[in-house]
Amino acid sequence: MRRIHVWLAMLALIAGIGSLGPTAAAATPYCGIHWGSLEKTNPTTADSSAAGVRAGRHECFDRMVVDLAGPATGYRVGYVPVVHEDGSGFEVPLRGGAYLQVVVFAPAHEVPANRREVVGVTGYDTLRQVAWANSFEGQTTLGVGVRARLPFRVFTLDGPGGGSRVVLDVAHRW
CATH class of the missing domain: 1.20.5 (Single alpha-helices involved in coiled-coils or other helix-helix interfaces)
Structure with missing residues (x-):
């Protein structure tokens, strides 16, 4: 028993x-992030142009914004083994453990003063570098070096005024 x-x-x-x-x-x-790390695409096209790039830090993610001089347009953003310059195919050297290729379906009419450091991200948790990969045939491409392959989201916002924005958020961790 x-x-x-x-x-x-x-x-x-x-x-x-x-x-x-x-x-x-x-x-x-x-x-509470449920974004994932697969490619994000919005095929929308609009009569717009890329007017500037900026970045910001948030509690849970780092953010890069492409300002547009006109209505919101589409994008294609995804992790790639190497980011290439549009037109030439040359490799864009990036810092970080993973690389995001950000293509905005709008031309840029001005080239940044420093193509390798389009916007300063020193001290950010996730972003390591934002580099210019050219504006060619109606689209603008940026290479974003990140700490590791982490979840990200991409979306557009209207405003201010007649402008709009393509926003990339990359989480600090899974």
Whole structure:
């Protein structure tokens, strides 16, 4: 009889650990982020042009913004092994453990003063470098070096005024 009680107690203990396992192992997403790291595309085209690039830091992600002089237009953003300059195909050297190629479907009429450091991101948690990869045949391409392959999202915003923005957020971690 004692053997049966010991055996039942062991089964109850194992069942209890088993029921705690998935619950204890399931982690909530970092800052509630559910973005993923696969390519994001918006095929919209509009009569717009890229007017500037800026960056900002937030509690859960780093942000890069391409300002547009006109209505919001589309984009294609994804991780690539190497970012290439449009037109020439030359490799764009980037710092970081992973590289995002950001293509905005709008031409730029001015080239940044420093093509390798379009916007300063020193001290950012995730972004390591934003580099110019050219404006060619109606689209502008940037290379973004990030710490690692992390979740990101891309979206457009209207304003201010008649302008708009393409926004890239890269999470600090999974």
